[in-house]
């Protein structure tokens with residue numbers, strides 16, 4: 001599902017790379033926990049995999065698509081078609097309802113809309129995902145900005161999952177939650193990912209979560225740039 005070769009990336013032209021990864025592979029359906037100290041390049045790696053920024057050199061293939069050779073607009077379409085992103089701050093649109101937020105990827109991706117609507121109306125699929133992730137239907141009458149952090153996290157996860165993207169990328173999405181809430185959130189997320197055989201790449205500082213994952217990757221070990229500059 002993820003195949004990275006000879007990846008080099010610098011944020012600033014001609015500066016030494018912050019990321020230098022010769023090889024990184026993740027198989028379809030794998031759940032991988034990505035660890036590493038602050039500044040080691042975790043968010044940068046996720047941005048490269050998601051086509052947010054192009055590599056300085058090297059090759060990134062996701063789901064048989066060579067992301068590293070796509071140009072700007074194609075990278076944006078690739079991202080919404082193939083990847084569900086969950087960000088630390090969730091990036092919900094505060095004045096939209098939970099269901100409206102969850103439906104956003106379907107507005108920008110025919111593929112996601114088609115997948116979401118395959119078995120039912122897409123609105124019912126958004127409601128199903130919110131309920132699967134533990135968000136009560138009564139909360140849908142509120143705007144997303146009026147939800148607690150844990151509730152917003154569930155909306156963000158449902159938005160990542162709608163339309164069954166092959167890859168779910170999560171960057172510190174549980175840091176605001178207590179330990180029990182983190183584990184139960186992960187279990188619900190995994191149940192849904194396993195239903196569609198989605199691959200999960202999950203970044204967190206919280207080493208205690210590693211036990212929930214089949215595989216842990218320490219960025220310090222795969223990143224020869226060694227950063228912390």
Ligand SMILES: Nc1ncnc2c1ncn2[C@@H]1O[C@H](COP(=O)(O)OP(=O)(O)OP(=O)(O)O)[C@@H](O)[C@H]1O
Nearest residue numbers: 011018036037038039040041042043044045227229
């Ligand atoms: N937009 C940017 N422009 C320039 N430099 C950046 C940018 N984003 C990150 N960096 C630099 O790239 C390096 C890696 O940062 P990154 O955000 O990937 O680390 P991280 O492992 O996600 O850290 P954290 O655990 O604190 O989130 C750091 O040296 C950081 O200062």
Ligand SMILES: [Mg+2]
Nearest residue numbers: 042043044171
């Ligand atoms: Mg980060």
